[in-house]
Amino acid sequence: MKKLLVFCVAFIASVAVQAHQYTAAPDSIPAQAKDVQSMDAIIGALYDVISGPAGQKRNWDRMRTLFLPEGRLVATGIRPDGTTGKRVMSVEDYINTSGPYLEKNGFFEREIGRKTDQFGCVAHVFSTYDSKKTQADEKPFMRGINSIQLYHDGKRWWVLSVFWQPETPQLTIPDQYLR
Numbered sequence: 001m002k003k004l005l006v007f008c009v010a011f012i013a014s015v016a017v018q019a020h021q022y023t024a025a026p027d028s029i030p031a032q033a034k035d036v037q038s039m040d041a042i043i044g045a046l047y048d049v050i051s052g053p054a055g056q057k058r059n060w061d062r063m064r065t066l067f068l069p070e071g072r073l074v075a076t077g078i079r080p081d082g083t084t085g086k087r088v089m090s091v092e093d094y095i096n097t098s099g100p101y102l103e104k105n106g107f108f109e110r111e112i113g114r115k116t117d118q119f120g121c122v123a124h125v126f127s128t129y130d131s132k133k134t135q136a137d138e139k140p141f142m143r144g145i146n147s148i149q150l151y152h153d154g155k156r157w158w159v160l161s162v163f164w165q166p167e168t169p170q171l172t173i174p175d176q177y178l179r
Helices: 002-024 039-050 060-066 091-105
Strands: 067-078 084-090 108-119 122-132 142-152 157-166
Touching: 039 060, 039 108, 039 122, 039 142, 039 157, 060 067, 060 091, 067 091, 084 091
Parallel strands: 067 157
Antiparallel strands: 067 084, 108 122, 122 142, 142 157
């Protein structure tokens, strides 16, 4: 019994120390309050920051303020040989690899459907999107689903991860995710 009590105290103390480490780090770039006050706001900011016409620089500092320092972006899809692949990126990896393409070619992504589940400070959002090169394009060149994990620290929302898969002719978006 005494060993169990010592273990429980040690475990609780280690969790408290870890929680303090994750919440005590100050933001190097303060977030805009309007971007992080609600789930709607942070998802809107996420789409807004990557969207823009060809030749327009994106506000990558703004994107950095949306994500936890440990945040990840994960692209997945079907390779030409039929296998599934993934690419796991930090926010900086995404900015460095995708940023130049978005800025050079123009890219507009918008949410066209959403399913949200939340328990306490944890939220999971299936955010269905479509993508266009210009806002004037009649049809999107791509659609898919962003699986977005969000965390609320008691003051604001944070993006923990964005994990997405584009639609293909063999894998179409179910109607339940288009509402």
